[in-house]
Amino acid sequence: MNYQKIYDSLIIKAQLRDWTRKNTDTYLERHHIIPRSLGGDDDKDNLVFLTAREHFLAHWLLFKIKIGHEKSKMANAWFRMCQQNNFQIRYSKHYEKARIAFSNHNPFKEKEIIDIVKDRMTKNNPMKNSEISSKVSKKLKGLMVGEKNGFYGKKHKDETLKKISGENHYTKKEGYIPLTISEEHKEAISKANKGRKRKDLSQRNKQNSSDWIVSTPEGNTFKIKNLNQWAKENQINPFWLYRNLCGYKVIKI
Numbered sequence: 001m002n003y004q005k006i007y008d009s010l011i012i013k014a015q016l017r018d019w020t021r022k023n024t025d026t027y028l029e030r031h032h033i034i035p036r037s038l039g040g041d042d043d044k045d046n047l048v049f050l051t052a053r054e055h056f057l058a059h060w061l062l063f064k065i066k067i068g069h070e071k072s073k074m075a076n077a078w079f080r081m082c083q084q085n086n087f088q089i090r091y092s093k094h095y096e097k098a099r100i101a102f103s104n105h106n107p108f109k110e111k112e113i114i115d116i117v118k119d120r121m122t123k124n125n126p127m128k129n130s131e132i133s134s135k136v137s138k139k140l141k142g143l144m145v146g147e148k149n150g151f152y153g154k155k156h157k158d159e160t161l162k163k164i165s166g167e168n169h170y171t172k173k174e175g176y177i178p179l180t181i182s183e184e185h186k187e188a189i190s191k192a193n194k195g196r197k198r199k200d201l202s203q204r205n206k207q208n209s210s211d212w213i214v215s216t217p218e219g220n221t222f223k224i225k226n227l228n229q230w231a232k233e234n235q236i237n238p239f240w241l242y243r244n245l246c247g248y249k250v251i252k253i
Helices: 003-017 052-065 068-081 092-104 111-122 130-140 158-165 183-193 199-208 227-233 238-242
Strands: 029-032 047-050 212-215 221-224 249-252
Touching (some): 003 047, 047 052, 052 092
Antiparallel strands (some): 029 047, 212 221
């Protein structure tokens, strides 16, 4: 069967009909004659309005016509045409055939494609570059702190809290097995950590800690380096500071 000839005939018929959503009450879908995944553009000459059934047949024909990597792309498009949603009418009875075709022609099953993806995620991954990761980190730093946080000044309703800690809690899920640690294991952990101090880690955390501007209930304002340490020394609940409660207000610099 000459699928290319059938596809061309379908497109020519639709072009001569010249239906649009303005001049007909028939449900129509816009179709790219040369799919965008194959290099087609959004120019008027590459677009045509088809009925839902014609649109489905067009993508099925394209799958039949193409070979190699292009066939895998058309398998994906045909598969998506079988999925029902609230905005478009689809022919879901062909879902199984399209799903099998998409699976059989999935390019990510080919070793060559897998190697390319692995290479991009390891050697050419931009986040592996220290300069780029540093720029991203600096740009994101402080974006969700204090008043910039979308949940700032809000709190969950009692009903929501019950759901979080109740029936939806992971410990209530089927198959959950609670972690149990024997007394011997606990004693072994305690002995291993007894007297152990990480001065290098403590010093590094102090050096990397952020600067803060603190305003007290009395109206005093000053700059500090380590907010948690300052709160501990002054016997203040850090929660008050981070949430700007009880007259305290802090701003991260």
